Amino acid sequence: MATPESTVKPEEDLRRFKFKWTLPRMIVQLISLVAVNAVALTLIFPNIKVQPIPFGLPILVSVNSHLSAVYSAMDLMQLELSQPEFPFIVVGTVLLIGAVVGRAFCGWVCPIGFIQDIITNLKGRLDFISPRTHQSSKKLKYLFFLGTFLISGSLAVALALGEGSSYRAALGILATGPFIAISPDGTLFGTIPTLIGLGRQSFFSFLTHPPTIQQVWTDLLATPPLLALRILILIGFFCAAWRVPRFWCRYVCPTGAMMAVFQKYSVAGLKRDPVKCTKCPHCEIKCPMQINILDLPWEKFNDPECIMCMECVDACPHGSLSIKAP
Amino acid sequence: MKRTSAAFTMLVGLTAVMIGLYLKELGTLSQILHGYVPFLP
Numbered sequence: 001m002a003t004p005e006s007t008v009k010p011e012e013d014l015r016r017f018k019f020k021w022t023l024p025r026m027i028v029q030l031i032s033l034v035a036v037n038a039v040a041l042t043l044i045f046p047n048i049k050v051q052p053i054p055f056g057l058p059i060l061v062s063v064n065s066h067l068s069a070v071y072s073a074m075d076l077m078q079l080e081l082s083q084p085e086f087p088f089i090v091v092g093t094v095l096l097i098g099a100v101v102g103r104a105f106c107g108w109v110c111p112i113g114f115i116q117d118i119i120t121n122l123k124g125r126l127d128f129i130s131p132r133t134h135q136s137s138k139k140l141k142y143l144f145f146l147g148t149f150l151i152s153g154s155l156a157v158a159l160a161l162g163e164g165s166s167y168r169a170a171l172g173i174l175a176t177g178p179f180i181a182i183s184p185d186g187t188l189f190g191t192i193p194t195l196i197g198l199g200r201q202s203f204f205s206f207l208t209h210p211p212t213i214q215q216v217w218t219d220l221l222a223t224p225p226l227l228a229l230r231i232l233i234l235i236g237f238f239c240a241a242w243r244v245p246r247f248w249c250r251y252v253c254p255t256g257a258m259m260a261v262f263q264k265y266s267v268a269g270l271k272r273d274p275v276k277c278t279k280c281p282h283c284e285i286k287c288p289m290q291i292n293i294l295d296l297p298w299e300k301f302n303d304p305e306c307i308m309c310m311e312c313v314d315a316c317p318h319g320s321l322s323i324k325a326p
Numbered sequence: 327m328k329r330t331s332a333a334f335t336m337l338v339g340l341t342a343v344m345i346g347l348y349l350k351e352l353g354t355l356s357q358i359l360h361g362y363v364p365f366l367p
Contacts, residue, residue, distance in 0.1 A: 064364040092339045092342030100332075
């Protein structure tokens with residue numbers, strides 16, 4: 001006769017005591033958000049002095065922000081190429097991080113990824129787009145990556161040959177980095193805080209002496225086109241993140257495209273136990289990058305889109321997914 | 327194959343970092359960032 005203890009299935013027992021990655025990941029993301037914008041601490045606590053370090057990580061932290069303590073590897077590469085200098089240390093860091101953890105920095109450290117995760121959590125559900133559209137759209141980020149380095153690289157070569165001054169003049173603001181000019185992290189952490197700082201006093205006069213519609217319209221028309229474009233991109237970023245989880249990481253981010261190349265061969269990966277796995281779709285449903293996990297090889301999989309967020313590992317009711325390294 | 331690729335990538339990365347340190351790239355980068363004016367169009 002079965003005792004009450006023996007009626008508990010091994011899978012249920014396993015699920016009850018299963019370690020969840022969601023909370024530790026969110027804590028790491030929060031700490032990273034504060035750490036990469038640590039210069040902001042000097043504004044809150046004047047006794048703390050934080051100096052930015054000229055070091056690049058494969059995440060989005062803009063050189064346009066006065067709050068950044070470290071910078072995006074993409075931004076530093078573009079900036080160095082525009083001088084022209086070859087970014088040895090930045091490239092080396094990207095190669096080292098990519099070979100060891102692949103795209104894990106996108107899932108664990110990147111502040112823009114964290115903001116998108118917050119938006120998805122606020123929404124409370126994951127909406128997916130059709131597999132066909134997803135498959136074709138995810139190649140877009142590689143085009144953005146190639147386009148960025150085609151401009152920056154050709155400018156660097158032209159400048160190194162002593163022929164690039166007219167090319168630089170023709171590129172205008174894009175010469176220091178095409179992606180730096182339009183990246184939403186620069187707008188969010190750089191331009192908007194600066195605009196708020198500049199407009200704080202005029203905001204109070206706005207309350208006491210409200211402008212006419214004609215004045216508002218005139219001011220809107222006087223907005224510089226690049227600023228308008230950047231704010232539109234930022235609004236688009238938020239809307240897209242609300243509609244599709246991790247939209248920016250999936251389809252636009254050139255840093256993600258750069259790290260996706262290394263993700264395929266990285267030391268860290270995931271494995272699926274074929275004995276425990278019942279091929280239920282829980283892991284695929286929870287994956288914010290819309291990866292077809294069940295179609296990947298079970299021994300070890302490093303999908304280029306995988307950001308090692310561990311949502312699939314947490315979602316698996318049978319505990320069949322786990323980390324595999326090497 | 328994958329392990330070899332990862333090891334080779336790490337080796338290239340480490341070499342690039344060493345070359346950068348030898349060429350005092352951090353100082354150059356610091357100067358570039360010091361002279362950089364953030365966009366506020």
